[in-house]
Amino acid sequence: MAVLQFFPPSSPVVSARLHPVVLFSICDCYVRRPDQADRVIGTLLGTVSGGVVEIKNSYAVPHNESADQVALDVEYHRNMYMSHLKVNPKEVLVGWYSTGFGVSGGSALIHDFYVKELKDSTKDIREAQNSVPPVHLTVDTVFSNGEASIKAYMSVNLSLGDRSLAAQFQEIPLDLRMIEAERVGFDILKKTAVDKLPNDLEGMEASMERLYALIDDAYKYVDDVVEGRVNPDNDIGRFLSDTLASVPKMSPIAFDKVFNDRVQDNLALVYLSSLIRAQLGIAEKLNTAAQVL
Incomplete structure (x- = not known):
């Protein structure tokens, strides 16, 4: 067979x-x-x-x-x-x-x-x-x-x-x-829903919310280790220590100034990009009109 x-x-x-x-x-x-x-x-x-x-x-x-x-x-x-x-x-x-x-x-x-x-x-x-x-x-x-x-x-x-x-x-x-x-x-x-992408402020807000959630998780972990509810992990402790050491030591006023300056720079870049895009659109329409005439 x-x-x-x-x-x-x-x-x-x-x-x-x-x-x-x-x-x-x-x-x-x-x-x-x-x-x-x-x-x-x-x-x-x-x-x-x-x-x-x-x-x-x-x-x-x-x-x-x-x-x-x-x-x-x-x-x-x-x-x-x-x-x-x-x-x-x-x-x-x-x-x-x-x-x-x-x-x-x-x-x-x-x-x-x-x-x-x-x-x-x-x-x-x-x-x-x-x-x-x-x-x-x-x-x-x-x-x-x-x-x-x-x-x-x-x-x-x-x-x-x-x-x-x-x-x-x-x-x-x-x-x-x-x-x-x-x-x-x-x-x-991969989604079929057509939703608009978040703008700069919405994206920053979502990033800050995720950052707050991560900080809260780290705080709860450290508190559980101190109270003896969780066994300490040397790798996690070393990572948290390196993360805290990487944060610049500055006053809240100085931090707010640096942060606001960065936001202003980003807004200026967005404005210039929009201006250039508008100029290119106008130039393209003028060029098309000139070719037709």
Whole structure:
């Protein structure tokens, strides 16, 4: 009896890590896509170590898509890839991405193309990693489930006995590598609700509220240690001591003056930025009117 089996690649990818700059670049390319294009397709660059693909960079690849086929601009892809290698040789081809919810019908053809490109590029660039398969990343930019869905896939072979039938996409774990500031931007990006961003004063107020909450937590911890309710931690105590030592020793009046001066400087920068933006808008309209006349 023939048995239907899945055969993963010889050097399987365990998981993938995505840097936020790649995600924001994909979203930007989707916003700037041609009117007739339904989605964006592009190349993923990064590194591979211990079965983990770290996706660090990307670029969009022009394509024409019909109901039953997809035609990539291969020459553009190869020229862009060689240009990236000249700037950063350590970031190599690790896969490709497309916008949309999940894997589409033409994904297998595109994936086969990148498998061949990966084999050709690894002959001279990364001999030690030439068996690592490309990763397919999908980004749901239309918020099908109410928020942006980001998934990573690898291809596994489907065989019946000794005969290879087809390849199937299998989802792999995906880790978003973000610092706190990038996480805030991503949380705003992935929501469908269109809320205005906080202005400077609102942002400062929110920051001060978080600071008060952290100070209150530190005060409660120190009080619990002094009263014997919590065992002391030398690392936390050293961190609190270094934090207190870093605070400038100045009178409340001097601190208020420095703080107010900083606020005034920020407001002046905001005003100058708005003024420059208005001047550029007027200059653009005058230039357009002059060309029409």
